[in-house]
Amino acid sequence: MEILWLSEDDVRSVLTMEDAIPAVESAFAEHGLGNVQMPPKSYLYYEHGDLRTMPAYIKKLEATGVKIVNSHPGNPEIGLPSVMAVVILNSVETGAPLALMGGTYLTAMRTGAAGGIAAKHLARRDSSAVGIIGAGAQARTQIMALAKLFDLEAVRVMDRRKERARAFVSDVSGFLECECVPVSDARDACDCDILVTATPSRAPVVLSEWVRDGTHINAIGADAPGKQELDPRLLRRAKVVVDDLSQAVHSGEVNVPISRGEYRSDEIHAQLGEIVAGKIPGRENDMEITIFDSTGLAIQDIAVASLVYRRARELSIGTLLEFM
Structure with a gap:
């Protein structure tokens, strides 16, 4: 079993605002219709910031996964982004991880x-x-x-x-x-x-x-x-x-x-x-x-990550890593 690794540069290469807007709008519509599962974010708090986990399932897309993201406002002073993230996409049928991708640019774009x-x-x-x-x-x-x-x-x-x-x-x-x-x-x-x-x-x-x-x-x-x-x-x-x-x-x-x-x-x-x-x-x-x-919302992340994953597979972008 393999998992697709998509770096921040890989994500940037396939994600445009023209694509992100309809993907996120569709996710909001599914949320409004009650067709998603999305538990509330969970937080861990530290002296200088916090860490959040954000799971979601969008039935229409058959897409599910979780984003892990931080918020550390002081990071730019040490040369790091305030927000950094990774997204894991999973198979709805088996639960197996399909892709792990950089989520920092994705987070900015979906927001x-x-x-x-x-x-x-x-x-x-x-x-x-x-x-x-x-x-x-x-x-x-x-x-x-x-x-x-x-x-x-x-x-x-x-x-x-x-x-x-x-x-x-x-x-x-x-x-x-x-x-x-x-x-x-x-x-x-x-x-x-x-x-x-x-x-x-x-x-x-x-x-x-x-x-x-x-x-x-x-x-x-x-x-x-x-x-x-x-x-x-x-x-x-x-x-x-x-x-x-x-x-x-x-x-x-x-x-x-x-x-x-x-x-x-x-x-x-x-x-x-x-x-x-x-x-x-x-x-x-x-x-x-x-x-x-x-x-x-986690549905925004999963909708856009699903789009990125499909596009990356079509274009043979990313690195396949042995998982199991």
């Missing part, structure tokens, strides 16, 4: 795709200006996805490390066909149609009064208990959509306001999959503020 899908269903269709707070690796794939789905005219990016914001502008100039400029204040980034927050913050970086009616927000950074990027008053002004209710209440943007009695779980409008599947409406008028609370 970017999820943000694009959320904006597709929740942002105004004429949205053309994007604000970004937090110019790390995730910001890049968020704007990659949004650029595929919207006719963007301006991007404003803010990061507490100004050199990282400038580096982001230089990086995205290779594929972004619109003006992209760094700004020094988070309030300036909020002057937009679609706002992306992608920070490891444990206190609000966006105040309610900075956000105008009609804005859509992809709140990406809060993915563990205690993390928070948005003013709780903003949640009360908005239609809040989560990726998964149990995960969001435990570790999403809503987790801190709920724990403090500043917001209630029954105020959440829907899970994104329910909107994608057509069970619940998304945006209903141009004045609504909409928020997508993204915690990251």
Whole structure:
């Protein structure tokens, strides 16, 4: 028995945003229809970060497996990514491992795709200006996805490390066909149609009064208990959509306001999959503020990993390793 090893470079060679978006959107729809198995993430906590395991089964794809991923915000200071991951795909019929692949780039791409899908269903269709707070690796794939789905005219990016914001502008100039400029204040980034927050913050970086009616927000950074990027008053002004209710209440943007009695779980409008599947409406008028609370779902990883595995087999990419 052999197992296919796909390095990060192998994954990059076969995974595009054009492929990731429909794969992730289909996974959300299956989630909304109740056709997946996905236990909540499990966490191990350390002094400098955490480690998570994320299993899932998508019946429609006959795809199953688990992702193991860390979050160590201080890693860039020692030359490592904040997030690193591996994904194991297994046979549904026998349970045998089929592939082991680098999951760091995959994680960034599937999260970017999820943000694009959320904006597709929740942002105004004429949205053309994007604000970004937090110019790390995730910001890049968020704007990659949004650029595929919207006719963007301006991007404003803010990061507490100004050199990282400038580096982001230089990086995205290779594929972004619109003006992209760094700004020094988070309030300036909020002057937009679609706002992306992608920070490891444990206190609000966006105040309610900075956000105008009609804005859509992809709140990406809060993915563990205690993390928070948005003013709780903003949640009360908005239609809040989560990726998964149990995960969001435990570790999403809503987790801190709920724990403090500043917001209630029954105020959440829907899970994104329910909107994608057509069970619940998304945006209903141009004045609504909409928020997508993204915690990251294992079904996203397995859907994209399954796509990568099939493509790699077709192209004879990767290394077969003896397993048993």
